[in-house]
Amino acid sequence: MSGNDCRVGVKTSLTVFFVLQCKKGFGIVGIDKGSFKKKVVDDVDLRYHYLFWKIAHYLVEFKQYRILNLSPNQDEIWLENTGIKEANVIRMVLKDLDWGNWVKRDMELTSVNGEKIRKSLGKRQLQVKNIYVSTFPPVDSGPDLFQEPVNNQKTTIQPLLLHGDQSVDTLMNDPFFSEVDWDLPNEVLDANVEWIKSMTMTASSKQIQKERQLFEKGKPFFTYFFIALQLIMFFILELNGGSKDPQTLIEFGAKYNPLMIEGEWWRLVTPIFLHIGILHLLMNTLALFYLGTAVEKMFGRIRFIFIYMISGITGSLASFLFTSNLSAGASGAIFGCFGALLYFGVLYPKIFFRTMGTNIIAVILLNLVLGFTIPGIDNAGHIGGLIGGVLAAGIVSLPNALRPLRQLLFLGGSIVLIGVLMSRGIGTDPTSWDVDTVNGVAQEKISNQQWEEAEKILLPVVEDGSPNAQTFFYLSYAEIKLNKLAPAKNHLKAAIDENGQFHEAHYNLALILIDSGERKEALVHAKKAYELNRQDDNYEKLYKELQENI
Template sequence: MYSFDYMYWNLIKTLSKRGLEVVKAPVSDEETWLEAKGHVPYDLIRIYRKDIDFRQALVFDLESLAERADRIRIASGQRKLSILTIYLSQEAPVDEWQDVVNHPIQDKRISIVPIFIDQSGVEEEFTKVALALNLKLSELTDQIVERSEEEVEHIKAQVLAEIKNSEEERQRQSAIFQRGKPIFTWFFAILQIIMFLLLEISGGSQNIETLILFGAKVNTLILDGEWWRLLTPIVLHIGFIHLLFNTFALLSVGAAAERVFGSFRFVVIYILAGVFGSIASFIFSPYLSAGASGAIFGCLGALLYLAFSNKQAFLKTIGTNIAVIIILNLGLGFTISNIDNAGHIGGLVGGFLTALAVGLPEEKILLKRIFGWILVTILGGGALYWGVHSQTL
């Protein structure tokens, strides 16, 4: 009598273990939505447990689902949305209904594939579910036995507890990006725009003499004692495209870093990463250079530090994106001329080490921070010392 109720909760449990996440808690006894997140070839999975007696009720539900799906698609900003909806009904409708589920809803924006499971075709239809969701058939068919009300309540309690724990974990992970507002990210973005306008007014942002006057990195002048040129290039940009690209990158990556580390730590990371980038450029590039790229790569390095501090949160949130951004940008730096990849790598290392030194807001391990500051001092100071003496020999 309770086998279909048990199947309902067991299917939710099985899909949750496969990495699909319940879209909205609490889960009802009748309907559950799960987000696939790339684990299966659908965007959403809908499980609907209700005895459907007539064909028209099935038609009405699918029509309503199509309208809901389009609203979901618009709200989520997706061009297309694919949904697998699994009906669990003890008995099939009394009138002809097979044509309804044999013709999935398909247009340019919405795709809905229905699978209807009733008592007469459980194993056959669960085979379709297993194929659609890349599951082993045994994970589903092993549960096709009569169950008591107590067993249903037991698995229901298990599933609801697991969903609650997952929701709490998601909230903890999202809280990582709510420790600060991107105040200084906007400050540095506005500052570099102001400096760009001043460069243009004073002779042009691509004029070498103007760039030198405003503090671009020039190796010979640094050797002459103008050490401030390791810092000032961070807010200077050579040409509008250079400024545009770095401003967008800063507002994206910098904002994420400031939310994770908080404003004070972000400022320290951004400045020291920029200096590390200038030192690396000073050592490996004889050319004049300027730009916030080193500092921005430092923000990437700081976010990469999150992988060592909270690996699970990193992988579930920004891990893949950060890795792709780093690989893509460094790859472009090695293939396109006039890109100071030494500054990028120096900033990346500097950002990572400074993140270790300042730590995440909840980290309380003093020895870890001391070790980080030692590394920042030794590697940064040692690299600068080596660069100066290698170029004066």
């Protein structure tokens, strides 16, 4: 089968390159390296220092809050927990309050900072609980000062004052803190404060280390292996006709529906490692380098291989079921890596959205939009790979996050989904295929001299489907070989009606007309074939013979 006979458009896929970036690191923001030294604010009773750090310890250890900022003097802490709606962020201040005006200005400044945090988190609304721990209330404050919330755009600051002997009662009456006994000892020493502070910092460090371990389950190896493999295959393609040559791509295993219908299902795998042009290779290699290493570190090597290959196969399958174009590329498998990261977000939503979540979702949406707007991008393969990545990640799950029942549900759901798609996709009825697939399968049959099989495929399409000029031409060719010249003559005329520039159809029709004695009409078509393609010696010879004998 020659490159000219292939007549299949090459559909490439392009993945937008991005670097995984975290909005916040894993470290505690704003902590002075010397801040772990003993620092006590002299004007606040040690009992309230102890209460201050006991609340902080409760939030970090039991409410899973994360420290955003600790002031150098350790008298102000910002904590975050995106999963708690009633207090997304908590700010704690240890200070003896003198005047109500200072509190008002402080709450206004807090609302400004809270709005900045809301925007950085990408949240629609932000609730900040603003806790003041003080020996006494402000001397000029009324009861409403700490009851009315302060609003700044989409951020709401709800103040809470803990002062003197009323601190414990205030905490116990607040639903957020009522589940803990807040009774304070009668006497608190510096050592007691340092101990509870140390407990808080230890809990925070463990929390950070635990989160970091989710992203560092192992060192990548197979990402580099797959990169090397696709680079090697690209050079092999270039040495054997070029990576943009349809015939070369088909020969080396690109996704080509006609041959897959004929039973070459291994083409679900081989396109993953082939690329069409240097730009396609470059973009997918960069995307695989960043995405693949991230996923392999998180899921481990064996799980990564499973996710990558299943995603690539489901991408090829979706492309086979929903598009007819010749295609190749690792984009389906790369989108599977996106899917695996989305599954990570299902298991750990707080960490996901605090680190890479917004970037991941934005890049996926951008790629899908580009796929629907730019010609030549195999969006079916992208979407198939994305879904395959989510399903594959759900089947193997993350290390130390095994859920056998859920994993079995993902496995069963995957089998059902693939079965439904296959049953509703390309079947055995040629009239349900797109015309390019029909012509491609017929061409394979003709190349293998399977004339009757070619006629069996093409005839229903001509009668009840949506044939084009090539469909009529291939059918006429099979009919000529089967010595059915009358229908072949009609189908060649139909091919010419569809495409008057079809020189092969003019030439074959001229031969049939000569055989039936219609030499004058044969001369018309022989002349037309020669005019359309003067490089063909057979056209010239037939045209001149008819001219001389008429």
